Amino acid sequence: MHPMRKANRELADRAEVDAVLLAADHLVLALADEGAPYPVPMNFGYDGRTLYLHCALEGRKLDLLRARPEVGFCAVAWREVHGLEGERACEATCSYASVIGAGRARVLADPAERHAGLKLLMAHYSDREYGFSEAALAKTAVVAVDVEWITAKRNDRRPRA
Numbered sequence: 001m002h003p004m005r006k007a008n009r010e011l012a013d014r015a016e017v018d019a020v021l022l023a024a025d026h027l028v029l030a031l032a033d034e035g036a037p038y039p040v041p042m043n044f045g046y047d048g049r050t051l052y053l054h055c056a057l058e059g060r061k062l063d064l065l066r067a068r069p070e071v072g073f074c075a076v077a078w079r080e081v082h083g084l085e086g087e088r089a090c091e092a093t094c095s096y097a098s099v100i101g102a103g104r105a106r107v108l109a110d111p112a113e114r115h116a117g118l119k120l121l122m123a124h125y126s127d128r129e130y131g132f133s134e135a136a137l138a139k140t141a142v143v144a145v146d147v148e149w150i151t152a153k154r155n156d157r158r159p160r161a
Helices: 014-023 060-067 111-125 134-138
Strands: 027-032 037-042 050-056 070-082 093-107 140-155
Touching: 014 070, 014 093, 014 140, 027 060, 037 060, 050 060, 050 111, 060 093, 060 140, 111 134, 111 140, 134 140
Parallel strands: none
Antiparallel strands: 027 037, 027 070, 050 140, 070 093, 093 140
16 A cells, blocks of 8 residues: 555544445445456445445456455545635635545355345445345345455545635
């Protein structure tokens, strides 16, 4: 991992980093394809160590994950653009909180682990407890991304009025 250019905006506390990720409503998973990255927006669950994703049982995403399980991801918890009323673009700025990271993906086979991953994913979007039918589980791949590194950046500064 490379040092962050604006290190004063990096969040050093892992709890703050995790909070930024958990505040995001989706992430973009970056997969390695031949000749170009393949970014995919996805819903997710997160337990502080592992991301849980779901998808169809076949398709390009799973083909790429199986060929190269090393993935990257990013998520934006919030952003707000300021200063657009100025005459010059350089007067505008952005407040934000975002994360980037990388890890190794694995397609889960164990039914208990798949179920736990889906429960965590649903818990990210609702406080309600959900069940999963056997038919739905049979048609759903659950992917775990073991996070190897993650970092967050935040800029809360607003321009002067």
